[in-house]
Amino acid sequence: MKRLANWRLVSLFAMLALALSGCSGKPFVSALRPAGEVADIQYDLMKLSTYIMVGVIVVVMVVFIIVFFRFRRKDDTIPKQVEGSHTLEIIWTVIPILLLLILAVPTVAATFKLADVKEMDKKNSDALVIKVRSHLYWWDFEYEKQKIVTSQDLVVPTNEKVYFDLKSLDVKHSFWIPAVGGKLDTNTDNVNKFWLVFDDKRANEAGNLFYGKCAELCGPSHALMDFKVKAISRDQFDTWVKDMQAVKAPEKAQTDLAAQGQDIFNKSCIGCHAVTPDVKPEAARIAPNLTNFGERSRVAGILKHDKEELKNWIKNPETYKPGNEMTGKYPEMTDAELDALAEYLMGLKVQD
CATH class of the missing domain: 2.60.40.420 (Cupredoxins -  blue copper proteins)
Structure with a gap:
């Protein structure tokens, strides 16, 4: 009865975990709903590794079941003792190496591609570079070339590379927009850099609003360190930049x-x-x-x-x-x- 109760408890937790894994009242907050080039690459790598792992599990389980039934002990006779098969040993050594290569090659290639930020470091580059600065427990975003600083709501154009320069001004945090890509630490002693692309079609589906999170445990309000991303067309973004640049003095009260x-x-x-x-x-x-x-x-x-x-x-x-x-x-x-x-x-x- 005790074992049955334990199994019931395990089953209950498994069902709750499955149900909670699908809970989200926020649109496009999941890394499993990619909304940009980086997210697509990362999602494809997750699928590839999952397929490989599931394939290995299935093959091992099939072999296990075959061996279990075909070679189960039927009497007290001791079977013939052998040292092993060189052919089998070669096979089960070569197969993991091949699987590792299948997983490693696209992973390494993607890593180098996503780490390529040469464009943002060029002197006369036209790339959009945003300096992200993390704080306890909020974010600010500096568009250095445009001479704009804003907070909590990140505004970006769609369908082009947006480069990010990441640093923390207090403790370690981590910048993450689950649906679009990331995550990358914001450290106090060095600057991290990477890029993202926001897909316009998926942005429209999400109401042009994505959710960002801090992905590094940073204090009692870590889970509440959210920011929002407004992904809009390049024309709308340029208009927003001009409107922000036009503000030279505090807005006057209207009432x-x-x-x-x-x-x-x-x-x-x-x-x-x-x-x-x-x-x-x-x-x-x-x-x-x-x-x-x-x-x-x-x-x-x-x-x-x-x-x-x-x-x-x-x-x-x-x-x-x-x-x-x-x-x-x-x-x-x-x-x-x-x-x-x-x-x-x-x-x-x-x-x-």
């Missing part, structure tokens, strides 16, 4: 309530948060850039993008992201002050 919020922001928040997209030195990146906060898809990367959730976040960020760097950095605010500040922040937009 009396927003004006009150701007005044609160300038007294309590401006010391950490920028509201212009011009490039800042790394030492000044102590909080997310809020230039186009009103156009973003999430508050703090995880909450619904509306005034209520924004006020909840400002009121007590520790509740939503334990160990974050924002907790305790500003005075407590009344409900009226929170209303005004939320009104101002939600009005920070660069596009109509």
Whole structure:
């Protein structure tokens, strides 16, 4: 009975694991739904290795079953003792070598292809290079040639190589967009580089929005260190860049309530948060850039993008992201002050 209970428990966990493996309320958040050239290459390698492993298991199981039934002991007679077959030994030595080569050759070729970032290092290159900087527990993205810095929402053009320059400004993190490719560590002592391509058709299927994650355990809010990727056409991207570059001063409040919020922001928040997209030195990146906060898809990367959730976040960020760097950095605010500040922040937009 005890063994039966254990088997039932194992079966229950196996069914739960299978069910949970398919759970995701977010579109294109799985590496098994590739949405770009890098993801396609990595997915093909996963399929190849899986086919090889399954093939080996099937062959071994067939041989095992044949031997089990054909050569099972029928009496007490001791079978003839032999040293072995040189032919069989050669076969089972050569086959693993061939399988290893079948797996290794495309893997090594893909590794060199995905590591080729010569284009981004050229002096007069036209390549789009984005400097990704990771923090506890948020991301900022610097388009150095375009002289733009933004946070949490990464904007990229589709159907072309986008190069990434990765570094961490506190502890080790890992930059990963599951559906498009990656992942690669962001370290404090060196820069990692790689490239991705965002497929336009699959981007349209996903509503032009992909999900990014931190894939390196970095602290109590590691699982909440999300960012969003807006994959749009090159024309739309160029328009976005021009709109961001046109912002030379903080957006003016459009209503009396927003004006009150701007005044609160300038007294309590401006010391950490920028509201212009011009490039800042790394030492000044102590909080997310809020230039186009009103156009973003999430508050703090995880909450619904509306005034209520924004006020909840400002009121007590520790509740939503334990160990974050924002907790305790500003005075407590009344409900009226929170209303005004939320009104101002939600009005920070660069596009109509």
